[in-house]
Amino acid sequence: MPRRSYDQYCAAARALDAVGDRWTLLIVRELLAGPRRYTDLHADLPGVSTDVLASRLKDMEREELATRRRLPPPGAATVYELTARGRELLPVLTALADWGTPALTERRPTDALRAHWFAVPLVRHLDGLGAGVVEVHLDEGVFHVRTDGGEPLYGDGPADRPDARLTLDADTCIAISGGGLSLTDAVRDGRVRLDMLQPVRPPLGTGPE
C-alpha cells in the first residue's frame, strides 16, 4: 500500500491502496509483456521520473506484485517480473482499457505510442483464431500476443514463431478492441489481412465441429 492508505474495509479501496498510485498500473501493463529491465521500463513509460520508477518498483516488490531477479552472465542484468498476484491484475487493466478505448478517438501530438499498448484490449478478441501466438502489424509498429494462456501474454516487436499474422491499421485495431467490429467482419471487409503461418493446432478438448 502507498504511504497514504484509504483505511477503508472495502475490497476496491484495498486494491487502490496497492495499485492506485500514479504509474503503478502502467508498470504492470509493461511487465505483462514479460521480464523487463529498469532501463527498458523507463524507456516505455515516457514521463516517469527515475526516482518515482525506482520507488514504485520497490513498492511493488513489497506488495508482492513483482520480483527482482538477476540474470546470470553473460548478459547479466537485473530484471523485474510480475508475480502470479501481479498477473491477476490483467482483468483490472482490461476493464480500464475497455472503458478508455472511446477516448482514443482523439490522438494528440504529444501522445507517446508503443505498439504493444494495443495488446491488452485486443487479446480477448483474437481467441477465435485458433492460433497460439499472433503477430500484429500496425503502421505504428509490431507486437505479438499469446491467445493460449501462456506467459508472457504479449510483447513488443515480432514473435519468435508466430502462428498467425494480422496486418491492420490502428483505427481498425481500436474498433475491434472496443467490440464494435468483429474480427471476422474485419477480415471479410478487407480491413484486416490475416495470414496463417503454422498448421492450426486444435485447442484441447474440442472435437470436430
Added chain:
Amino acid sequence: MPRRSYDQYCAAARALDAVGDRWTLLIVRELLAGPRRYTDLHADLPGVSTDVLASRLKDMEREELATRRRLPPPGAATVYELTARGRELLPVLTALADWGTPALTERRPTDALRAHWFAVPLVRHLDGLGAGVVEVHLDEGVFHVRTDGGEPLYGDGPADRPDARLTLDADTCIAISGGGLSLTDAVRDGRVRLDMLQPVRPPLGTGPE
C-alpha cells in the same frame, strides 16, 4: 483528465487520465448508490478533505462522469449523480474489488466501514435468486442491491420494498464475493439465512415506506 496526463496513446492510460486520481474511483463507488449530496459523500469517504472532494467532483463533471443537479424545494439540495458514462465504470470497480478481496482478511482497527461497500463484489453473485431487490443484513449494517439491472445498483440502509432478505456475517459475505463459496452452498450450510419476502408484488402504496 487530471492536471497531469500520461500523454500516452493507450486505452488504459486514457482511462487513468480520467479516473486515476486519488479518490475518484471511490467517489464513483459512492455514486453508484444513486444521487448523493456533497455532505453525504464527505461522510462516506472518511479521510477525504473538503477541497479535494470539491475538486474531484468538478473534474468528474468536466469529464462527464457525473452531473450536478439541484433538487426543487422543499428539501432543496444539490445532488451529484453519475452519467451513463460514469456508470460504465462498474466493471472497473468490480475488477478492482475482485482483486482486492483477498486483502480483506486483515481488518485493521483504523479501517472505516460502510455496509454498502460490500455491494460491488457481491451483486453479481445474487443473480440466481430471481429476486429484484435484495436486502442484505450484516452485523456491521444493512444495505440493498438491485439484481434486475435497475438503477441505482445498490444503496445503504434497508430497501423500500425488498423481494428477498439475506442475513449473514461479513466473512461469509466476503467468501461469496470472492467466489470461493456459492450462495447455494452457504444457504444450505446455514451460513446465510434467506427470506423471500414478496412472491407477489403488491400494488403501489400498500407496502411500508
Added chain:
DNA sequence: CGGCATCCGTGACGATACTG
C-alpha cells in the same frame, strides 16, 4: 552503461477554519 540516489522547484494533498 544500467540502476538507482540526491537535490530542487512545483503542485497535489489533508486538516482546519471560515463563509454564503
Added chain:
DNA sequence: CAGTATCGTCACGGATGCCG
C-alpha cells in the same frame, strides 16, 4: 448545506551525480 481560504507537508517530475 456546500463548499472556499489558508497553510504545512509530501509527492511528483526534471536534472544531475554516483557507483557497481
